[in-house]
Every structure is written in C-alpha cells, then in structure tokens.
Amino acid sequence: MAETKYTEEHEWIRVEGDVGTIGITQYAQEQLGDVVFVDVPAAGRTVAKGEACAVVESVKAASDIYAPVGGEVVESNAALADSPGDVNAEPTGKGWFFKLKLADKGELAGLMDEAAYEAFVKSLG
Amino acid sequence: MRYLPLTDADRREMLSVIGAKSVDELFRDVPASARLAAKVGGLPDHQGELEVERAFQGFAAKNLSPAAAPFFIGAGAYRHHVPATVDYMIQRGEFLTSYTPYQPEITQGTLQYLFEFQTQVTLLTGMEVANASMYDGSTGTTEAVLMANRVTRRHKALISGGLHPQYRSIIETTAKWEGFTANFAKTDAEGLEDLIASVDRDTSCVVVQNPSFFGHVRDFTKLAQACHAAGALLIVVVTEVVSLGLLMPPGEMGADIVVCEGQSIGNGLGFGGPYVGLFATRDKYMRQMPGRLVGETVDADGQRGFVLTLSTREQHIRREKATSNICTNAGLCALAFTVHLTLLGEAGFARLAELNHAKASQLADKLAAVPGVTVLNDSFFNEFTVKLPKPAAEVVEALAAKRILGGLPVSRLIPNDPSVANLLLLAATETATEAGMDPLVAALKEVL
Amino acid sequence: MVQSLDRSQGRAGSISSGSANTHGTFTGNRALQIEEPLIFEMGQAGRCGVDLPEPPPKSSGVKDRLNGLRRKGAIGLPGLSEPQVVQHYTRLSQKNYAIDMGVYPLGSCTMKHNPRINEKVARLPGIGDLHPLQPVSTVQGALELIDSLAHWLKTLTGMPAVAMSPAAGAHGEMCGMMAIAAALEAKGERAQRRTVLAPESAHGTNPATAAALGFVVKPIPANDRGRVDLAALKAALGPDVAAIMLTNPNTCGLFESEIVEISKAVHEAGAYFYCDGANFNAIVGRVRPGDLGVDCMHINLHKTFSTPHGGGGPGAGPVVLSAALAPYAPYPWIVKNGDKWQIAEDGAKVDGMPLGRLKAFHGQMGMFTRALAYIMSHGADGLRQVAEDAVLNANYVMAALKDVMSPAFEGPCMHEALFDDSFLKDTGVSTLDFAKAMIDEGYHPMTMYFPLVVHGAMLIEPTESVAKEDLDQFIGALRSLTAKARTGTAADDFKAAPLYAPRRRLDETLAARKPVLRWKPSNNPPGTDPLKQAAE
Structure with missing residues (x-):
C-alpha cells in the first residue's frame, strides 16, 4: 500500500516498499509557472535528508529540490529532459523527479500527510 | 550646462508640485554631517566642447600613435585595419x-x-x-x-x-x-x-x-x-x-x-x-x-x-x-x-588570415638574417619570438627612441626570469609594410 | 504542446515563399519597419564586403609555418557586399529603443544622455589606437589621462585610492570583495570571518560575488521605511562577519538615513563596508561616500558618467578604496616617478600588497576616456547639478503619480521612484502587462519586479537628461494607462500589448525549453537554404 507524504518545501514522496518516488506538488508547479528545465540526480548518488539534490527551473525562477528523506537514488525521470512541461501537466504523475531507496523509513515520520499539507498550503494564503 | 534641460523656472515649478521649498529638502535623508554645502572643492568647473577636445588632444600629443611609427607589437592585442x-x-x-x-x-x-x-x-x-x-x-x-x-x-x-x-x-x-x-x-x-x-x-x-x-x-x-x-x-x-x-x-x-x-x-x-x-x-x-x-x-x-x-x-x-x-x-x-566579420565573410576572413601569415613570415625571414638574432619558432601564425644577444627591454627602448615600436620584451610580462630576458615577441599583421620592416631591421643592426 | 518554430520569416516576399504574412503586405514589411533575415540567410558565395590585396603566391618563396595545421573545411561564413551589410545592420538598429529616442526610465541603470564628444575624443589618434604594451615612454599621455580620471573619482568620493582595472560593476564588486579578503588575510582573520551581510533588496551580483569568494551570505531585513533595520544589523554583526554589502542610495531609491550608524557598527565589529555604487548618480557632488565610512565602492562609469550602455556593455567598474584597503589594490598601479608616469605590473614592487591581477592590460581605457570627457564637460559645478536634477525629476514623477499609482515608500526618494502593484489590484492587469502597454505609448518600460522586496515592483529612474515637457508627457501617458486599467475591463487589451512594436510578446518558455542558440543550415525551411541556392 503506497503512502504519500509532503514537505514544507512542497515536495511529495510516495513510498512503496522501501522505495520512495519524489516530485513537486500541484501548488508548487502553479507557483513556478511553465517549467522549462529539470536537473535530476544520477542513479547511484546517495543523498541525505534535506540535501539539495535537484533543480527545477521556470523562465524567471530556479528552485532547489531537497531530499525529503535520505537514501540512494535508484532512478531518475529521464523523460523530463525532453518534456519538462510534464511537471506542470502531471506534477504527481508523469512529472515525478527521482526514486530513492530509503535509508531510514523512520525519517518519514517527520513529514506531513495529505490533510496536514492541505492545511499548510491554506495557511500560506 | 548643455546636457541639462531643466531651467530654473522648471525647477521652481517642479518643486511646487512636489511640495518642497528647495532641492536641499529632497536630500534631507542624508545625515547632516555628510551633506556638502557646495560643490566638491579643488576641481575645475564645466567646460565647452572645444576646451574638452583640446585637453584630449593634449593627452594624445604626449603619446606615440602606432599609425605614426613602424609597429610590431602583439601579445594579446593586435593592430588590424577596421573598415x-x-x-x-x-x-x-x-x-x-x-x-x-x-x-x-x-x-x-x-x-x-x-x-x-x-x-x-x-x-x-x-x-x-x-x-x-x-x-x-x-x-x-x-x-x-x-x-x-x-x-x-x-x-x-x-x-x-x-x-x-x-x-x-x-x-x-x-x-x-x-x-x-x-x-x-x-x-x-x-x-x-x-x-x-x-x-x-x-x-x-x-x-x-x-x-x-x-x-x-x-x-x-x-x-x-x-x-x-x-x-x-x-x-x-x-x-x-x-x-x-x-x-x-x-x-x-x-x-x-x-x-x-x-x-x-x-x-x-x-x-x-x-x-x-x-x-x-x-x-x-x-x-x-x-x-x-x-x-x-x-x-x-x-x-x-x-x-x-x-x-x-x-x-x-x-x-x-x-x-x-x-x-x-x-x-x-x-x-x-x-x-x-560579416563584411569579411568566408572569402575575406580567409584572405585576411593568409595576409597576416605572409607578412609575419616575411618579417621572420628578414629578422633571421640580422646577425645575432635567432627566430625561436618553427611554427607561427602572425607572431613569433626571437632571441637577441642582449636584454630585449633595452633594445625595445632603443628602438622607441628611434620612433619604432619594435615588439614586446617578454620580460615586461614575465619579470624576474633570466631565461626570458633576451626574448622579443613580434607580430606583423596585414597593416605591416615592407617600408616599416626595413627600418626595424636597420635599427636592430645598429642597436644590437 | 510545444509550438513549432516558424522559420519562414526570413524573406516573406521572396518568390520562393511569397505567402501572405501578418502585416498583409507582400514583403511582410510595414513602411519603415523592415523585416530582416539573418546574415546566414542572405549570403552568397562570391560576395565580399572588403577588398584585400592578393596574398603572395606560393611561388614567392614565403613558406607556410602552420605546422601542418591548416584549416581543411570551409568556416561557413556568409558573403555580403558592403551596402548589404550597411542595410542589414541599419534595419536591425531600427528595431531598438534607445536613449537617443526618448525617455528610458530603467531604474537602477541610469540611462542618461550619452554625449558624442565622448565618442570623438575616444577615437583620437594617439588615444584610441594605442597598444597597451607599447613602451611606457610612448604612452605618457595615456597614463596621465587615466590618472586624471582617477583623481576626479577619488576627489568626488572622498576616498584615498582607486583601482581602475575592473571591467564592469560586477567585476568591481569582485575586486572590492577580494581586497576585503586580502585585508582580512593580512590580519589573520580570513578563516574566522566567513559571513557577508547583504540586504534582501540587494542587486543579485552582491550575493553572487560574495558566494564566489567562499563567503556565506546572510540577508538582513529592511524596516518598514525601506531602509536597513539597524537593530537587526547590529544583532547580526559579530566576530564571524567579514563585511556588509550595501547599496546607497539603496535599490528602493532611498538614502540609507542611518548610514553613519551602520558604518560605525560595522567597523566596531571589525568588519568592512562594501558600498555598491550603482546609484552614485543621485549623490555625485553632494555627498562623498568617504564621509559615510565606506571602505570600498565600485563606480559604474556607464551609469553616473555616461559611457554608452551599448546594448549591454562594455562597462567599466573602477573601485575606490579606503586607506585600510588601498594597499591591496590589484595590479596594475599607475605611479609617477619624478615627472615620468610608470605602470607597476605583476611582480613589480609597490607600496602595498596587491591582491593580484583581475584583467589583462590596464582596464577599460575607452570607457575612461569617455567618462573623463563627460566629467570635464560638467565640472564640479555641473556634476552637483546632475545629482540635483536627477533627484528632482524622480521626485516630480513620484509626486505627479502618487494619487493614481502606489509608491512603495514615503518620499522623498532619491534619483528613482519605486511603486508597487497595489494600484493594479483587482484590475486583472499585472506589472508586466502595464509595462508592455508603455511600449505602445513609445516608452521603454521601467525596471520591473526589482527590487524583490516590493510586490510587482516598478522602479522609475528618469535621470537628469529628461526635459520637463517630456516628463509631463510621460506622466500623462502613465496616468492614462492607470485610468484605463482601473476601468476593470481593459485587462485583455493590456495582455495583448505591445501591438505596435517590431514584435509582439515573445514566447520565453519555448525559448528556454528548446534552446536554439545559433543558426544552423537546417534551420531554414526547405528550398530556402542560401548555400544550396547558390550551388543551383
């Protein structure tokens, strides 16, 4: 059973077994506008929780993506190189960024569930 | 002042729209200790175009223009004809x-x-x-x-x-x-x-x-x-x-x-x-x-x-x-x-390069014939190094005294290295002429 | 869906395409607006815009010394005759807005009049044609010229030294921050002082420069008057702080009224005060930064001292230095020995510990010449008037628009007036739309969305070069646009703007998603490849 968690930096992580898929939320893609480029980490790289490991760019802005939890990158979304617009069209689907083999599932506990994230977004006005 | 369109009448009218009594009031955020009551002292007042141009002609007259002398300096900046x-x-x-x-x-x-x-x-x-x-x-x-x-x-x-x-x-x-x-x-x-x-x-x-x-x-x-x-x-x-x-x-x-x-x-x-x-x-x-x-x-x-x-x-x-x-x-x-580059196009750019190489080759051949001068390069484009029997800096000064800009002593850019003291770097572009090369050769024979 | 690029614009009316176009004319032109292809779409083999002599024939005995590395293939440059080149670039020039055409109120850029005497003197034989490595005895006038400008800059800023070589403002920042690093190193404090403070409203170059030098940039907040929050600054100062980077007047167009307290606190904490001099035009002749406790400040000669902006450079960014930083100025140093000028270059002994070298040769001489001509034209009296008129013009704009637009902070402002976008609330019109509508009125828009601390920022810097009647028309145009926006029904019109410029709004998303950064033969639509046509 997949569970999805959220960060205050507007990333989501969907965990199946010990692998988490990571992307940015609908709210984040709306704030960014048309995404023109995504720089994703290479498979094999080990990242720590909170480490800047990807970059998403619109015409006028560039944002770092932080690893919601630590682990080893097992796959990154190569299709985004040719179609960065997927992040706008399907931020939680085709627009995923990379997959992590989780180092410590316990780190998920600090993240928000869907209801908490929705409330968080509302609080931003 | 010719660059400033506002008249005193304009300034008064604008101040009244702003609601300020004087321009000084607009500078009120400047700490009092740093406000200059008058123009900066010790500097001249404004001048007309004629006077300014004359001053620059004065600067120019104290320099030796490459157009007025046989010229062979390169080293990262090259004299070419610009259309x-x-x-x-x-x-x-x-x-x-x-x-x-x-x-x-x-x-x-x-x-x-x-x-x-x-x-x-x-x-x-x-x-x-x-x-x-x-x-x-x-x-x-x-x-x-x-x-x-x-x-x-x-x-x-x-x-x-x-x-x-x-x-x-x-x-x-x-x-x-x-x-x-x-x-x-x-x-x-x-x-x-x-x-x-x-x-x-x-x-x-x-x-x-x-x-x-x-x-x-x-x-x-x-x-x-x-x-x-x-x-x-x-x-x-x-x-x-x-x-x-x-x-x-x-x-x-x-x-x-x-x-x-x-x-x-x-x-x-x-x-x-x-x-x-x-x-x-x-x-x-x-x-x-x-x-x-x-x-x-x-x-x-x-x-x-x-x-x-x-x-x-x-x-x-x-x-x-x-x-x-x-x-x-x-x-x-x-x-x-x-x-x-658009004016030159493919044909012009290639020919310009050929001309540069030919002029430098010609100069290298002339210099190689001067006693005491050794051309270090087997290969070059429009610039090469020669070894002189004495420090190149002295030679270049002696040439300058004869109004010849005869290359760069390598020691100017690589000081404190005795191995380059006698090296002279020379360039010849399409602007070089035989009428300029020959005086260089003659002068070198004199000063070496 | 990504749009496909329509590359048939090159020669709309050529026989090969000949189809209708946006303007309904055969050529695609609209009177004085001529559609212009790229040079690569125009060239023909056999044309050339220069006449050069024949190189000596191979038989002349001059041998090839290219080490066997002669280029094999063609380069691919197009061939055009001189009249074609003149027409091409003249037509391109007519698609540009420029200071020479009217009000160019680009905040923080100081788009003032560029006098042509500057251009003339920069081209005088004996100035414009000097080689940088001529014997020093043959360039005495050039060195005296540089020293004359240096003297003006030091006197106008009240600072004891100036480093002339930085190529632009950002390069000057690098120079100044390196000098600070060098001074810290000399005191043995470089490892300890790793933090640089900069307000959130700073130019992007400030944090970029500090970070490049390995400093950690810590933002300091502004107060509700748009100035540095002195208490927050004092709290941030400590033994880890190397410097503060502060623009003054600041990027909100305001003078930092507590600047003396700021510099005092910075110095008491053992740190240095880097002042970004981008806005020196507001205070030249009225305030000397040296009197404010500044340790170093770059001066953008293309802003305050009128050297041409040239479509984005070249600039020049001399850096004035306090006595504490002067010993660390980079090579070259121009020094006078008796009545002879000399250049102290790399390795030469000087009265200091130069931080190294930042640029080949001696700096942007062509810009020095122009700036000095401008400075001498104005003199000490005229420069003071420049600052006063620049500040007066900006305050006049602010006063004449404050009832219909929304000033971000209470005045008086310095040389630029900052507005936020609250006056556009609920109109459906954004800052961007408003700016694009100004284009149709014949103006270059103001700086938009900078500084970042103000929502939908619009930063208007008229400069002293604009006559009152031109300013009145500009104000009238902006008032008319605000009235139109406030009707609440004009958002679509604003979003369609500009209508009358050489191009409508351009698709920047497409440009960034599928970067096309050069022309390639295959860029041409079938049948219009000029190289092929030439062959046929």
Missing part, C-alpha cells in the same frame, strides 16, 4: 544608447545581432554553442576554468606555460581568493611543452593557448584525448582570432571550451580595452556556461524573434548560486566584431 563601416554602425544611437535587451519587443536589433554573433563564434571555433560575449579573453579564460570546475566537480586546473602571462596571473588571483588549485607549467618559450603526463583524475581542466603566447602553433588533439580519458576538460585559448581563418579550429582538436580574445575583428587597440571575449563550448555544457545567451523563439503572432534565455543561470535570479557574478557582456564590441 569605416564598422565604426559608423556601432555609433548609431539605436545600438550605442540602448541597454541590455530586457524588453525583447523593442530590442530585436540587439538580440538579432547577438544571435548572429553567437553563430559566428561557433563557426570560427568549431564548437556547438557560444554565449553573447564576455568582458574580454583574459577574464573569459578564468571563467572557463571556473566552469570546468563546476562541470567536473574537481578543483585542480593545469595551466600551460604557453598561456599569456597576464591570463595566467588572473587565474592565479582567482584561484587564491575563490579557493581552487591552479598548477602552472613553466614558461614555454620553445613551444615544446607536453602536459599529457600531468593530467590526472583530480584535474578539472587543462588550459592551453593556440597559437601560444610565444607564437607556436600546436595540435592539441592528443592532449584533448588524454583530458577526456581522465575526465578533465580541455580549454583552448586563442588571443589572435584572425588565426582561425587559417588554422584548424580548436573544436576539431577536441576542445571542450574555447575562449578567444575577439579584439582583432572590429575593435581597435584602445590601449587595452574595452575588448570582447568569445566563449564557446559543447551543447552538453550549455547550462554551466557563464554570461548571457540569446535564443530564437516566436512572438504572439508566430513571427520569429529573439530573447535572452536560460537566464536562471545568472546572478539576478540565482544570486549566490549563479554560475558567475557577471551581468554585462561586451555588447557593442560584439557588434563591432559581428559587423566586421
């Missing part, structure tokens, strides 16, 4: 007095010539992508090293002994204050340096110059292969861009980044600046490039147009994470370059 059209075009107010094309709808002129410039640079260098120019070749070279450090995530650059000594100095300064390692190969006046054995798994890049500072023309294909095998980048620097009309382009040798000083095309000597840096690389490194980029797109009517693009690399968006702190390029110098 009158070039200077006319860059003085058109629409180019001269426009700024960075932030509003593409009303700056298509600037954007299109920069797109043409970028294309010309890729063609000359044999590379895939070029930016809209750097300050000059010297600063561009250091930016290339920083870029290679980013691309490779390594921090050790290897710098050739054939690179322009001032370019080496800038890298040294940057390495010291920005925190990376730069290893400098020893001065290579003979053109025999082989850096392949020095490239290792920590090397971010190797920086070479072609033709080298001392004029030697080298093939860096094997060095490029060695760099790539070690995961390093090869940076090829060209200070005389006219050489690319005759020589194999660095891109064909496998260079990863090519930096050129573009002054030779379109831009006068100007006592060292402003010049224009050309910066080209491979498509795969496009997003690690410093500087501005112009790209093609369409407007709301579907018409082709150009815009500044990929600006998320730059300081105004990325701030402390930018690829470089640079925010200007050398726009007008890039225009001069583009107009001149």
